[in-house]
Amino acid sequence: MPRPARPLAANKPSLNGKAAETGAPVPRAQAVYKALRRAIIEQALKPGVKLPEDAIGEQLGVSRTLVREAFGRLAVEGLVELKPNRGANVAYPTLEEARDVFEVRRGLERLVAENLAGRLTPAQSAELEAHVRLEEKAHEQDGPESIRLSGEFHIKLAEMTGNALLLRYVQEASSRCSLILAIYGRPHSSECAVSEHRQLIEALRAGDAARAAALMDHHLQSVVTRALLAPRGERDIRDVLAPYALSEGLTPS
Amino acid sequence: MPRPARPLAANKPSLNGKAAETGAPVPRAQAVYKALRRAIIEQALKPGVKLPEDAIGEQLGVSRTLVREAFGRLAVEGLVELKPNRGANVAYPTLEEARDVFEVRRGLERLVAENLAGRLTPAQSAELEAHVRLEEKAHEQDGPESIRLSGEFHIKLAEMTGNALLLRYVQEASSRCSLILAIYGRPHSSECAVSEHRQLIEALRAGDAARAAALMDHHLQSVVTRALLAPRGERDIRDVLAPYALSEGLTPS
DNA sequence: AAGAACCGTATTGTATGCGATTATTGAAGA
């Protein structure tokens, strides 16, 4: 299918040379990785979609080699499924995997809360407050902005721990949650209650580690029940088609 | 309410070539990845060692392409450091990174303990008991066997949760701990006190989640202090030379 | 002799090509 090849990633001004004095000669493989990652998280590439090496490489202006490299990393992070000899797809987590992710995420973020309790600098505290105010603003219009901000709140917290590994894991879990919500989430429910964020900040500032951890725990727990309880789509076409078949008097095997 | 721990997909059989007619044609890239991973964890490849693509490829009988792919994955997991245009080295975590890893590991394994409390099947319980007995045997001879078994105990626990992501993270943290102990650990201290493993099993079987979590927490905490408190080597030459400088009346900048 | 500029070599970054595996289409047989 011939389509006009318009490079999706036109963000590499000078690929030869030193990237215009910006310091690091970043390998393009990483650029491909980031591009795909964003596309998946923002649901431009929907869960389950096929990812042919050729097409993507062409679109991004690189060879299959780099695309494959990116696939490998995305697969490790659970954003892409890699089947031998059958190529790559955007991951399509099962409900069970979804629960696993949320459970791990709860554990990680509880750690974040404990780590941060009583150790927030005034600047950090203020930053969080400001963020929550943004969330409230966005919440009124109830756009996709609201969802993004909710997620960023948690990332910000993880950053503030100064623990790079913890941050990476939280980010990873968070990315996978995007996927999961794309599949099983309710259409426009903003996942996080802003008030819960407020309470959390309060507990952190008070240095009450136990309470902060409990709040975080409860918070994420309620995210699950709010967003995840109503499975919307099914993985298998059969599941999608079953009701249609029945209404037409056909009997799925 | 205790639901039975769910079984995890059985791990794949041999991976060389065609897996001896048994089904899946495992990509060789994965074989390379596993080989390097083991070599690093078992300290055949010591922290900081240079990893030239072609030398390794030659040794393993594959092209640089596959070696690079493996490097990418190992880098994500923190076992390899990848510097643009300057190749790969076995990771050499700083003391700070080490602390980060241990902190995250504590959080993860606490989650394991909570998850497992009161949900061990008799078979699982027996398996853990048997493992601990092995540990005791090995402890007497105090070989490297003892260390390996200690690590495996924790992996086994993670497996039993049936949470694939949790298992992956625990494995990852565990691998990195191997690296860390290779650098900063005391020569032959077996990291885990066997008695602590025993207590932990007891608490799990009793279904006392809080106690199990606390035990795990304390257990890992003591691993850190036992093994990590005496830094043996330093990353930076400056750290190595500092004491010499001082003893000679020189003042390092 | 110390430092800077130069050049050859070793190694990495990326693209391309070839054989192998899988998907697809269409025709023949039931």
Next chain:
DNA sequence: TCTTCAATAATCGCATACAATACGGTTCTT
């Protein structure tokens, strides 16, 4: 009409080839 099966097309797995960059030693300059 529904299968079965084979031929073809599409895609992947991997090796190789070429270009770009960094390292080490040598020579030239001061």
